[in-house]
Amino acid sequence: MEHYKMNLTLKVWRQKNSKTEGSFDNYSVKDISSEMSFLEMFDVLNEQLITEGKDPIAFDHDCREGICGACSMHINGEAHGPWSNNTTCQLHMRAFKDGDTIVVEPWRSTAFPVLKDLIVDRSAFDRIIQAGGYISVNTGNAVDANAIPIEKKKADDAFAAAACIGCGACVATCVNGSAMLFVSAKVSQLALLPQGDPERKTRVMNMVAQMDKEGFGNCTNTYACEAECPKGISVANIARLNREFLSASLTSEE
Amino acid sequence: MGLTGLFLITFLIVHAGVNACIFVSEDTFNTAAHFMSHNWVLRIMEIGLFAGLLLHIIQGLLLWKQNRAARPVGYTLTDNNRNSKWYSRSMGLLGTLLLFFLVIHISKFFVSTKIALYGGGDADHNLYLEMKEEFAKWWIVVIYLCGVTSLFWHLLHGFGSAFQSLGINHKRYTPIIKTAGTVYTVIICILFALMPLAFFLNWID
Ligand code: SF4
Numbered sequence: 001m002e003h004y005k006m007n008l009t010l011k012v013w014r015q016k017n018s019k020t021e022g023s024f025d026n027y028s029v030k031d032i033s034s035e036m037s038f039l040e041m042f043d044v045l046n047e048q049l050i051t052e053g054k055d056p057i058a059f060d061h062d063c064r065e066g067i068c069g070a071c072s073m074h075i076n077g078e079a080h081g082p083w084s085n086n087t088t089c090q091l092h093m094r095a096f097k098d099g100d101t102i103v104v105e106p107w108r109s110t111a112f113p114v115l116k117d118l119i120v121d122r123s124a125f126d127r128i129i130q131a132g133g134y135i136s137v138n139t140g141n142a143v144d145a146n147a148i149p150i151e152k153k154k155a156d157d158a159f160a161a162a163a164c165i166g167c168g169a170c171v172a173t174c175v176n177g178s179a180m181l182f183v184s185a186k187v188s189q190l191a192l193l194p195q196g197d198p199e200r201k202t203r204v205m206n207m208v209a210q211m212d213k214e215g216f217g218n219c220t221n222t223y224a225c226e227a228e229c230p231k232g233i234s235v236a237n238i239a240r241l242n243r244e245f246l247s248a249s250l251t252s253e254e
Numbered sequence: 255m256g257l258t259g260l261f262l263i264t265f266l267i268v269h270a271g272v273n274a275c276i277f278v279s280e281d282t283f284n285t286a287a288h289f290m291s292h293n294w295v296l297r298i299m300e301i302g303l304f305a306g307l308l309l310h311i312i313q314g315l316l317l318w319k320q321n322r323a324a325r326p327v328g329y330t331l332t333d334n335n336r337n338s339k340w341y342s343r344s345m346g347l348l349g350t351l352l353l354f355f356l357v358i359h360i361s362k363f364f365v366s367t368k369i370a371l372y373g374g375g376d377a378d379h380n381l382y383l384e385m386k387e388e389f390a391k392w393w394i395v396v397i398y399l400c401g402v403t404s405l406f407w408h409l410l411h412g413f414g415s416a417f418q419s420l421g422i423n424h425k426r427y428t429p430i431i432k433t434a435g436t437v438y439t440v441i442i443c444i445l446f447a448l449m450p451l452a453f454f455l456n457w458i459d
């Protein structure tokens with residue numbers, strides 16, 4: 001890939017805190033390398049703002065290697081920008097050309113209130129996990145990995161579901177603001193395994209109840225989430241969640 | 255939503271089947287229509303049909319309300335066509351258009367049949383002739399074709415979506431369901447569109 005430099009105009013959402021209303025501000029950055037990541041481009045912009053004595057743009061990031069899910073940004077109309085199966089930190093500037101204008105917004109969802117600029121509060125996801133995304137076991141010595149035989153296909157499916165990094169792109173991109181892909185991944189990774197079986201019914205009931213309480217929307221199967229998910233979590237998990245929920249609701253004695 | 259949707263999908267097969275009788279003869283159609291409106295089992299099922307439709311509408315309204323509340327501040331820029339089909343995101347709009355169409359449709363043919371049934375004149379009531387008169391007007395034909403177009407996109411998403419909502423997503427069966435949905439949608443909509451067109455263009459007498 002050929003290396004090049006570019007000048008860009010950025011239209012970035014600025015918002016003081018969750019109480020105030022925000023608006024867009026325009027910035028220009030010069031000599032951005034095509035090898036930079038999108039977040040490094042933001043670092044350049046922020047240094048520029050700091051030297052000018054202005055308030056730098058607040059954005060979330062941690063691992064910068066596509067595994068933590070912190071770097072939530074809605075870029076040019078798409079969650080995590082134009083590349084598919086990708087996070088913002090792994091989006092590189094070669095996705096853009098010289099002279100481009102890039103619009104950057106925070107996730108927009110009732111359940112993810114904006115804290116400042118591009119940072120949203122994704123603790124709604126944590127509360128959903130606390131409601132049932134665990135197994136109750138006594139800790140102690142690590143048990144032998146092969147103590148319980150698990151069918152290869154099930155292990156693979158559980159592993160694929162466990163790849164979810166809780167980034168929230170599924171919610172951000174869904175026209176309904178639904179969190180079904182995330183919840184379905186968290187339910188599936190345990191429902192598929194024998195270790196998850198004892199709490200299977202209460203888990204799905206409690207996690208769905210918490211999801212509704214947080215104010216997420218309802219799934220209408222547009223499958224935009226799957227297309228924008230950095231980890232390619234499959235909507236087949238949503239069908240599994242629906243199955244788990246239906247059978248738990250019909251058979252639960254509570 | 256999925257259950258009531260599948261229920262309405264089944265009804266459409268019966269409806270399109272009766273419609274298709276016009277291509278056999280006037281008598282066949284009138285006999286079929288007469289049977290549909292007079293058989294008591296079907297008349298009880300008719301109540302179920304309206305209940306199903308009403309439930310489908312109420313569920314749709316609830317979804318719309320909750321989903322709107324889930325994102326009060328929208329994006330300035332969205333590029334949704336890159337991740338999903340427009341009709342899958344427009345089920346509420348398509349459904350509303352369909353509802354408008356249904357109000358016109360029911361007030362035209364359903365009500366007249368009921369008036370004939372309860373208000374006398376049942377023996378003389380000829381639904382075939384009534385349709386022939388109505389579908390001679392170009393604007394009625396246009397309304398009907400618009401109704402069928404909305405139905406087409408609504409079904410194209412709704413058919414497969416219903417199965418997913420009921421928890422059916424399978425490597426082997428989902429592609430079959432998808433194809434079946436497309437075939438179903440195309441056949442049903444062609445049958446529905448042919449009816450007003452056939453009268454308007456005098457394909458049948
Ligand atoms: S399902 Fe995908 S998009 Fe949603 S939170 Fe998990 S990794 Fe992110």
Ligand code: FES
Pocket residue numbers: 060061062063064065066067068069070071087088089090
């Ligand atoms: S910063 Fe961790 S995934 Fe982007």
